[in-house]
Amino acid sequence: MTQHSLELLSPAGNPAALKAAIEAGADAVYCGFADRTNARNYPGLNFDVDEMIESVAYAHSKGAKVLVAINTFPPAGEMKSWKDAIDNAAMAGADAVILADIGVLDYAANKHPNLRRHLSVQASAANPLSINYYRDQFGVKRVVLPRILSVDEVAHVAKETGMEIEVFGYGSVGPMSEGRCFLSSYMTGLSPTSEGACAPASHVTYKEDGDFVLSCLGDVVLNRVAKGEGAAYPTPCKARYVACGKAGYIFEDPIALNALDILSELKKAGVTALKIEGRQRSKAYVAEVVSAFRKALDAVETGETRSTDDLSELSEGGRQTFGAYKKGWR
Amino acid sequence: MKPSNMPTPLVRGAMTVAPPFVLARAIDALLRKMERAHPRLFKNLARLKPYVIHVEPSDLPHRFALKFGGDEKAYVRLLDPRDETPGDACIKGDIDVLLNLLQGRIDGDALFFTRGLVIAGDTAAVVALRNTLDREEIDLFADVTSMFGPLQKPAERALTVLGRAREAARHRAAEFIDSLREERASDPAAPAWANERDALKAEIKTLQTRLAKLEVREKLAKGASQDPAHS
Ligand code: SF4
Numbered sequence: 377m378t379q380h381s382l383e384l385l386s387p388a389g390n391p392a393a394l395k396a397a398i399e400a401g402a403d404a405v406y407c408g409f410a411d412r413t414n415a416r417n418y419p420g421l422n423f424d425v426d427e428m429i430e431s432v433a434y435a436h437s438k439g440a441k442v443l444v445a446i447n448t449f450p451p452a453g454e455m456k457s458w459k460d461a462i463d464n465a466a467m468a469g470a471d472a473v474i475l476a477d478i479g480v481l482d483y484a485a486n487k488h489p490n491l492r493r494h495l496s497v498q499a500s501a502a503n504p505l506s507i508n509y510y511r512d513q514f515g516v517k518r519v520v521l522p523r524i525l526s527v528d529e530v531a532h533v534a535k536e537t538g539m540e541i542e543v544f545g546y547g548s549v550g551p552m553s554e555g556r557c558f559l560s561s562y563m564t565g566l567s568p569t570s571e572g573a574c575a576p577a578s579h580v581t582y583k584e585d586g587d588f589v590l591s592c593l594g595d596v597v598l599n600r601v602a603k604g605e606g607a608a609y610p611t612p613c614k615a616r617y618v619a620c621g622k623a624g625y626i627f628e629d630p631i632a633l634n635a636l637d638i639l640s641e642l643k644k645a646g647v648t649a650l651k652i653e654g655r656q657r658s659k660a661y662v663a664e665v666v667s668a669f670r671k672a673l674d675a676v677e678t679g680e681t682r683s684t685d686d687l688s689e690l691s692e693g694g695r696q697t698f699g700a701y702k703k704g705w706r
Numbered sequence: 707m708k709p710s711n712m713p714t715p716l717v718r719g720a721m722t723v724a725p726p727f728v729l730a731r732a733i734d735a736l737l738r739k740m741e742r743a744h745p746r747l748f749k750n751l752a753r754l755k756p757y758v759i760h761v762e763p764s765d766l767p768h769r770f771a772l773k774f775g776g777d778e779k780a781y782v783r784l785l786d787p788r789d790e791t792p793g794d795a796c797i798k799g800d801i802d803v804l805l806n807l808l809q810g811r812i813d814g815d816a817l818f819f820t821r822g823l824v825i826a827g828d829t830a831a832v833v834a835l836r837n838t839l840d841r842e843e844i845d846l847f848a849d850v851t852s853m854f855g856p857l858q859k860p861a862e863r864a865l866t867v868l869g870r871a872r873e874a875a876r877h878r879a880a881e882f883i884d885s886l887r888e889e890r891a892s893d894p895a896a897p898a899w900a901n902e903r904d905a906l907k908a909e910i911k912t913l914q915t916r917l918a919k920l921e922v923r924e925k926l927a928k929g930a931s932q933d934p935a936h937s
Contacts, residue, residue, distance in 0.1 A: 389837065389840070390837070390840060390841040391841065392810070392841050392842065392843060418833055418837060419754065419755075419833055419837065420750070420754065420833065420834040420837030420838040420841075576830075577829045577830035577832075577834075578828075578829075578830040580829040580830075581826075581827070581828075581829060582824070582825050582826055582829065583826060584824065584826060589821065589824065601821070603821065604821075606819055606820065607818055607819050607820075607821060608819075609815075630819075656815075657815055658812075658813045658814055658815070658836075658840045659810050659840055660811055660812050660813045661813040661815070664813075689816055689820065690813060690816045691816075691819070692815075692819055693819060694819055694820060
């Protein structure tokens, strides 16, 4: 297995967060345009074309890369926004585009053959057969693996595909097959995941109920959180459901993935890049998480043993897990 | 992220004691200053859908209304305590949390996970505001002190010194109260004194109960004499 330094890839929801990420030590930043072409389509978030051009120039001046996520699935007859996003990313000088839909991949491969293509986690490609198909058909150079594989499985995929492997190092976890979950459609009457937001803010409400807070999506109460109890994102997979008379987190606990303590294992498994989730989070989050990972990655490179920074305060529900990497729940 | 220079306890103190009309004028002046310092922020806020968000610092006696969007200039207004008109959404938290959030020094989601921040109403309004603020590098302390023009540096120093002095005074007062408590706890006479207080409290409670019973009896007796049917 080739030994290389892991690329630290940070989210950026706006140009200020992109600067904060690079200042904190990110090697690359991923971001999206302010429309439904990417999976973090929230009001006030993301980049317009001018901001993208300026941000790419800024990142390059600091020796960092910019990857543009265009990773949602265009509905029938509405390809224009996705084609424009790819053309604009190429024009801005982006280092790569992160794509999921095969039509969008095909357009990018034909129209901008020199623009690097990465396969988004939204494509849900988790085995060598599927990944090799994307590599051979669309010239994909890197795959972002879904958060369902153990470290051994990641190593197997890396070996069998020979591709650049990107995995999640920190952030929110969802239990569903990525890019294919439509749970929130039943609660909102929309198709929010294909519009770039699982729980659109317009359908989320919080209500105080004595010492509790109720979080609702559409008309459905997802959770009732007591004082001092860690709260979860208002998504259907993090809701507390009543089954057999007992309320509990049936799909997924409010918890964040944190791979800070297994970086050398991931490196050994053949991982190329480590991705931090959270384009919807603030520049303060970006700065803190990136700097914690920068220190830990530098320590891995030098072989130094050091205790890693505590990120629990930034974590969903205030709790952290190795997720599928260790599959401890089995 | 740069650490904040803002002497928050001083700000909290000043905002607590300032008469409403003074506070309202200070907010107007700061807003005008911020408009000059952050034109892009105001342009981005104007581009949003029109919203009114009520901001309720849990440790201050004031509430504020922030209006933005709909191609109009954003403004902040001190809310009259009797004003019950609801906003589209409401944000509640300690003033230092709110000021740090405004300056992008703290993560809104992390505050939400720990419930350091409570939001109600139209979440889209709050998300749009938070995301728009986060695009900007805001340093409120610099914005406030730059209102002093050429005297900005001395003003910065004076406010910092004042903030520290206030903190030191608060610290000394807390120490003094602690020492009084310790003295009382170590005072051998204290338990006897406390016992006497507790005994008196119990006696008062018994007397109050007896008095209440007597009053009821008196009432019943009077009622009986007035109502021949019960005789
Ligand atoms: S419900 Fe959960 S898994 Fe499904 S799209 Fe939403 S966040 Fe993802």
